[in-house]
Amino acid sequence: MRRIAMMVLMLVLATIASGCRKTEELGTGRSGKLRVVATIFPVYDFARAVAGDKAEVTLLLPPGMEPHSFEPQPADIVRVSRADLFIYTNRYMEPWAGEIVKGAGGGKLTVVDASRGAKFLKVGEGEDRDSHGAGGHNHGGEGMDPHLWLDFTNAQLMVDTIAAALAERDPTNRAVYLANAAAYRAKLADLDERYRKGLATCATRTILHGGHYAFGYLANRYGLRYLSAYAVSADAEPTPARLAKLVKQVRAEGLKYIFTEELLDPRTAETIARETGASILMLHGAHTVSKADLDKGTSFISLMEKNLANLREGLQCR
Structure with missing residues (x-):
């Protein structure tokens, strides 16, 4: 990873030195709007909701890309170097974000850690200690769960952090960013309340998931057990x-x-289902979306609404 980062850094520096990036390109884009690059879908969707039509928000990871194992390419570093704001989720989710920032070379780039002020959980908090075996939870070497957006109170804090960064960088449109953030926070608060009520009376309170450890925050928020x-x-x-x-x-x-x-x-979920006769339902972690979903404007909230419907069916809620 470090070797790749150094190669990327040298390429970016060479590109800048050759005059590919003009000084004026460090500011706003051709439209005169702020240019924002967000790493993965949750912060991308939050940013575009807050920015409205006042900024050009783009997604760094291609649709369908697995963010845990993503490795930045030279073109990614160049994109970030030309942006006004670079927004990432947190250092546990995107340990490669620091290398991108180094490669981008600073300049006028505003770097936004969207997790500032949010509460992290340790992976497996509330599970049996031997759930995955010794050391199985470590991510970034610190054992913290990076999927903090799946606690919607954390998501609200992330929205506020993004809005503050946009307002500071573009004070002319400060009122717009703060109003959009307030409206989006209200939607997240309503979603949180619907989850609280919708999952209050369920026949089972165990989410058994045939995937990777992604829904610990959601389970913790609503008093569910997660395996x-x-x-x-x-x-x-x-x-x-x-x-x-x-x-x-x-x-x-x-x-x-x-x-x-x-x-x-x-296949893992299918194996468990085959052995037990259980049926399979989808839970979407919102790490990424397909290109088709991205093109049609699928939102974080719409994904979470589908999750609530599937959780209510899967946990047999009244």
Whole structure:
């Protein structure tokens, strides 16, 4: 990773030195609007909701790209170097963000860590200690769960952080950014309340997930138990012992449904379902969306509304 970053840095510096990026390009884009690059879908969607028509917001990771294992390419560094704001989720989710910032060379770039002030959970908090085996939870070497946007109170703080950065960089449109942020926070608060009420009376309170550890915040927020087949990294593979334990759990609790997720091959969930007779439902972590969904304007809130419907079905809520 470091070797790749150094190669990228040298390429970017050479590009800048050759005059590819003119001084005036460090400011606003051709439209006169701020240029914003956001790493992954949640912060991209928050940023475009807050910015409205006052900024050009683009998504760094291509649609469908797995963010945990993403490695920046030279073109990515160049894009960020030409932006006014670079927004990333947190250092646990995007450990490569620091390398991008170094490669971008500073200048007038405003770097926004959207997690500022949000509450992190340790991976596996509330689970049995041996859920994935020793060391299985580490991400970025610190064992923190990076999926903090799936607690909607954290998502509201992230929206405020993004709005403050936009307002500081573009004070002329400060009132617009703050008003848009307030409106979006209200939508997130309403979503949180619908989850609280919708998941209050369920026949089971166990989310058994045949994917990677992504929904700990959601489970913690609404008093649910969460068990996943994988550790945090979607590149990990569940052990036979872990799969056997989850199959046993499904049978012992009489679970009717298990969950799978976007990005991952559903084979693990299908294996558990085949062994237990359970059905499979989708939970979307909003890490990314397909190009088709991106083109038609799929939003974070619409994805979470679908999640609520599937959770209510899967947990047999009244």
